[in-house]
Amino acid sequence: MSTELLKAIADSNQWWAIGPEMILGCAALGLLVLEILLPKDRHRFIPAFAVVSLFMVLVAVVINFDNIRGGDALFGGLIRLSMFGQVARIFFLFSSLLVCFLASVCLPRTRMPRIEFYHLILVVTAAMMLLTQSNHFVMFFVALETVTIGFYILVSYFRDSVLSLEAGLKFLVLGALSSAILLFGIVLIYGAVGRVEINGVVHTGFEYGTVLEFLRQHPDNFLATAGALLVIGGIAFKIGGFPFQIWIPDVYQGAPTPVTAFLAVSSKAAGFAVLLVLIEEAFAPLSAVLTPVLSLMAGATILFGNFSALTQRNDKRLMGLSGVSHAGYLLLGVVASLTVSWAVGAIWFYLFVYMLATMAAFGVMAYLGMTEDAGLELDQYHRLAKDRPFLGAVLAVSVGSLAGIPPLAGFMGKLLLFIAAFQAHLYWLLGLAIVGVILSIFYYFGWIKAAYFESAPTAGDRRPASAATVAVSWVGVATLTILTLATVLLGFYQQPLTSWLLK
């Protein structure tokens, strides 16, 4: 290699491009330093440091949103900025802020160390942000593993709870399996594509652009196709797509509530973000194979999620399994995005409104939850609307939005996905999705029914005594009110999101 080449590579290392991730990484380390430096009685201020740094980065990304338009690959082809990469950054930052809020509700109830929790949230957030900007399979895998390993720790964070440990073990075993599948897929693609020299620069089969070019010339290459399918299988584990969804109910129930919310929102969104990038920038020529595979996966995911959620009585398992069905609707959007380009915006719109509603629902669950944090039975929600009108209203709006009841924002999300599916002529999938929505009304409505219509808790299913008295701090009231109002207002007025996502 000549010095010019090295210089060119060095020039392409535009550190500002990954500034947000670096700041988060530094903040994560700073948390640990603060823990050592500050006296014990000041430790309660450390989470605030995490929240402030997340918030500052969020503000910085939003302000610079229009300055970053994407374009060339940076860092020797490892990273490429794009418009939706910025959207993803904002999504993950916002979601992590809400996870921090949930953690501030749940963690004080236990004797677990707190600082490491926020440390891990920051690291995982940074890794997710890098993941969606990755332009290279090595970058992709490293970022993904950082996320996954962070989650291994987070899921079993309550180490004196049997359920949390069990969830952690299940997640570890199945997560490792999915990583292996993913890695095998990457290796197959690399083996098929090999090394290509373009303009004197050697490109490898790790770069998305090279894979795209190769597949365009050899769309029938078996190894590369198999590799692509395996990679998609590995991602399906993250998003909970059928048949890789089997870990969800147990892990969601056992994990601490903030982690469950983190898994349900950020981890799922990261899977979709990276899936959309891969499909568009690496696997586009394979659409003849991907369309049927993803369609099957979408249909099966919708049906599995809804049917298995029908009989659930535990709120966290219900969120998990109904979350599978949401992954199914989103996969429907992914299939549509192969032919209808604006569907990507519709998927992000859906993810945003899903985040608002899911986080609000988990907020209510966090306040009502018990110390072992294994979720409540739906019967324990009886009389909630009467005893705790505020929490009841938040729950009704967020669950209604998840069910896609107009005029809440969730309905608009589904509507956009369905219009995209219509334009992509996916009539059968659309029919399945409609069946799914109707099924989902049943179990979501059952939840609202438990909170609003049932008058008295049955003797055996009383809410934990703490739930009747636990005070909702002003931060909690403000956060939940903002989430709820946003869910209602976005149902009437979508301009703030659509003007941004559907250009």
Place this chain on the structure above:
Amino acid sequence: MNSLESQLLQLAVAIPLVAALIIAVGLPKRYSTKLAAVAFTLPALIAIWLWWKFPAGGGGQYQFLSSADTGLGAFGIHLTLGLNGIALPMFLLAAIAGLAAGLYALRSGAERLKLYLLLLLVMHGGLLGVFSSVDIFFFYFFHELALIPTFIMVGVWGGRDRNYAAMKMTIYLTVGAMLSLIGLIALYVKSDANSFDLIVLKQAIAAQGISGAVQNHLFALLMFGFSILVSLWPFHTWAPLGYGAAPSSAAMLHAGVLKKFGLYGLVQIALPLLPDGAAHWAWRLALLGGIGNILVIGFVTIAQRDLKQMIGYSSVMHMGYCFLGIAALSTAGAGGVVMLMLAHGLSVALLFLLATSIHHRTHTFDLAEMGGLAQKTPVLAAFFVAATFASIGLPGFANFWGEFTVFVAVWKMSHAMTVVAVAGAIISAVYGLRSAARVFFGSPTEPLQRVLARHPASDLDWTERLPALILLAALLFFGLYPRSISRAIDEALLRPTAVVDSTVSFHR
């Protein structure tokens, strides 16, 4: 474009919703009831003003148009409000019935009154939005906005079997709403107009047309979707159950106004846009509506012992006339349906109101345990008998003009169906008059005497009398002076693109 009237129309939809939001944010109770009273009254005044200003000769066109982009402009979805000759009577109905139901609710003494009024206001705003939407997406959107509170109201304040009734209503009506949503989206995609605006859709479809087979599919989606919402036999079972359990104001608004959404959608959207599809399905619709709703449900209604269930079944039965009128595929049929929707909405709301008032005095809905109430409550008796006459369709009430016109239209289609329809009029006379006789005349039964001894019955007080009077006055006004509203309906239906067969015009 932005005349005073179009702004008033926007205001009429916005006022109840904004009032609901203010109450939700945490207004004290005594201000909440005052605010609610204002928010129920203003839209009614605006509706009457708009009706007054509705230009003669302009019924065919949408008036008072205004449009706003809420963020879905890329899909051709705009919040476009306006009224044409078909929408005007329905808008008026929503405003009047909403006023009556709201006034009744203010003094109903319901538990958690604030939440009750809040939901009722959302429902009212949704109803006003449904009938003033020119955009078919918002037409659906507002319907759902009005529908969701119904479920909650049945579930929280409902009577017997409220949980089961709420669940059943939710599932049936969600299926119906989903089918019609898919039908509307399909219409949007197939029209190639990239717009949900009904005016644009009409022009686009008039310009290029939709092939017959596609029309059949689209019409089937819309017909079944809308008809489930209107309780077409055999998809009607949610209705009597739901109305039986629903609190009075919710039953008044749902049976009176919201249920008309489906019929209105068929008359305003499906018939003019999909004439071939309508022709393909007309006979099946007529058979289901005529035999199923009118005859089968008619006899079922006669067999009812529970007053509220009986009114619920009777409202299912009367929908049969509307289906027949639509299936007649003529101007007269469609016009009769619009008139009948207006009249039935007013009369069934009045009946539900009076049924609750009767319940306050007898503490039962069981017809077998009543009797002789007229001696104690002559005014209530007079109102109930008048409402029953209206519901049967006696001349002098608005219902007469609706039913009569439908009969004439159906005669053109099939003589046998007319016989069915006229038989239905006799059936409704049987159960209507019998229930009035059972409740008010004869001598009080044993159980009732015991109840009356404990709670002496007083006659209708003003908080019940005022809403009942509003409804009855409207029924009589349109019954004695139908031209005041039918002129606009006529003009809307006689547009060249609006109808399939315009040989019969609507009662001139």
